[in-house]
Amino acid sequence: MQTAFSPADASLQAHIAAEAIDPRVEALVTELIGRIADKWTMVVLDVLAEHGEMRFTRLGELVEGVSQKMLTKTLRQMERDGLVTRTVHPVVPPRVEYKLTELGLGLSEAFCGVWIWAAQHREQVEHARQTFDQRVAEQQK
Amino acid sequence: MQTAFSPADASLQAHIAAEAIDPRVEALVTELIGRIADKWTMVVLDVLAEHGEMRFTRLGELVEGVSQKMLTKTLRQMERDGLVTRTVHPVVPPRVEYKLTELGLGLSEAFCGVWIWAAQHREQVEHARQTFDQRVAEQQK
DNA sequence: CAGCATCCTCGCGGATACTG
């Protein structure tokens, strides 16, 4: 079924608008967003999209700031969600490679717009914060 | 237009590719992503983008699932980041309206791709989870 | 090397009660 997707993409596209109104679907999508839109998932997604297949340790270096625990957890979640594949090479020392699936690659592309936005508007956001904080401080007085 | 942005947009656009490589900028953008990519912010953003200016209570109804505390907190953060404006009408009973700024509107558009992706691939993700959980369960035996 | 297990802390976030 192409695994889990019977209707043609064109048809789906046409239904997006209608689906967006359905509150139940909205809720499910929101839930999905809530799970994948966490900090580490996004960064791992980005790193893997840029560098391709990678080992655990190398990934930990590039993500930077992530603890080993969180990296493991994030990767497990992503594997569970079908975003990455985990291939264990039966050698010593063990060699485990992580790689984005089609699904993961698609998500990384969808998220690309947000990265660009963040890069473009970071300064505006920082300025807004300063202004806000200043206003609050003055109001305190 | 905006008050807080000296370099021209075209120039910025040209620098995006270069900036993306700079690790410091990467870190800052990552941090920004980490802050805005939380569950409630995304949903509020979505609701405001769809319905325009809205009052606090109405917002709480549409977001659905959010506690009053989290809604307040989320809105304060978004206001601080310059994503929404908060206008208090000095009447009784009090009337407070929230509305997306240009900045917020831009982010909601950037995030649009992710919403579409989530709507389109929700089933695939769910299927992947079932497969994964099954595999783990069998491995346990 | 790639992890699992354990301990421990801290702050998220819900529930409830009160106010301008």
Added chain:
DNA sequence: CAGTATCCGCGAGGATGCTG
């Protein structure tokens, strides 16, 4: 109506130590 204030449980997430 639109919040603030307070209490509190629980899970996220870091640090450390151990394995195949």
